[in-house]
Amino acid sequence: MAASLRGYPIRTHIRLPIRNSNIMSSFFIYRTLLRGKRDESLILPTNDSISATLDTAQLHAKTTVMISSDFKEDRIWLNGKEEDIKNTRLQNCLKESKLVKRSQLSGYTNDWKIRICSKNNFPTAAGLASSAAGYACLTAALAKLYKIEGDISIIARSGSGSACRSVMGGFVRWYMGSDKNGTDSLAKQIVPASHWSEMRILVLVVSDEQKKVSSAIGMKRSIETSQLLQYRIMHVVPERANKMQQAIVEKNFKNFAELTMKDSNQFHAVCLDTYPPCIYMNNISNNIMNLVHSYNDAVNDVKVAYTYDAGPNATLYLLEKDVPAVIGVLDHFFPPSENAIEYRRGLPVEEIKPSQGLLEKLKFQKYPPGQLKCMIYTKIGDGPKYLNNPQDHLLDGQGNPINCS
16 A cells, blocks of 8 residues: 655555555754753653744655565665664664554554655754654654554654654644653644744754764763753753743744743853863854844844754744845845855745945944855744655655655
8 A cells, every 4th residue: 555645635545565655844943952861762851842843845854665565675765875774763763663553453563674765955964953854754654654543753752852843843842751761751732833823934054064073972972061951951941941832822022032042052051061062053153143133132122033953054033024134134244155056945035135224233244155055944834744746755666766866
């Protein structure tokens, strides 16, 4: 059986002895940031965290999974390159999916080999939460493939902790839980994307190179060495997460923005407090942050907020009405290179060039062209989408990769 869909309803068609599913999932951006795990094997976090799932139309991972009695071995391809199927987190995700299915259907014994093909349209390992999108996409595809019912966030967490949020749309909170076995460490939606439809996001890609210190290694190092992290876990995050959730529910942008920036700052303070330190932001990252504060001061209001995950790329939150002016300011101080291809991506927008009066208030240094690789304009999304069109499939009828590079 083959099944795939983009939104609802689901369309299925028969093609024995193969069963497949095809899914698109977006990545997320943290609001309250996670730094560390209390249990590495179960991927249990040290604190609650809140994130926003972005629209799949602009940023996404796409995954096709297929099982067949004819396959001799499990295989996986990522962005056109075959990867090691024995990857521990990948195996955890596959095993957890089958365990959940067996718990829902007594006597289930399908052990057909699997093939997975996935690709994304944003930099991998550059601080854009690509693993979250990938594992969320894989989990949703496996859930469709094996006809798993109910909450799948725990399955996603077994592959990537962050992925448990990306299987849902809108703003999502991942509860750390207290059970040692992790059964209560799961994600719940705070509000759907439609709740705050005016919210917009600008992703400023400063670098698409792989991080020198991976998130997993960095988090482990922080847990072991950072005293600031322990203070943050005990005295900061619980109250801040509740305030953030309240700001989202009430659509209070000023509170939302200030909490977002303060949490990003403290996250990177923990990274610096780690020994040896984990330095993810670079000079351009820092100056984007400074420009945001200068802009808010110049307009005498909090119009835009920044956040940085474990990487140099900036994510800016702002309301739709303020996007043209903010893009105008960004393009003035961080102009694209003359030969930039597809520099501006995502939703269409007509920028408003900053006035001379605003530029004088900002008193900010203009940088040479090409400091930003690209700018992606997007919004909050609804979570994974099942793809109907066979042209979207990344595996052919024999389970070989197509359209995946």
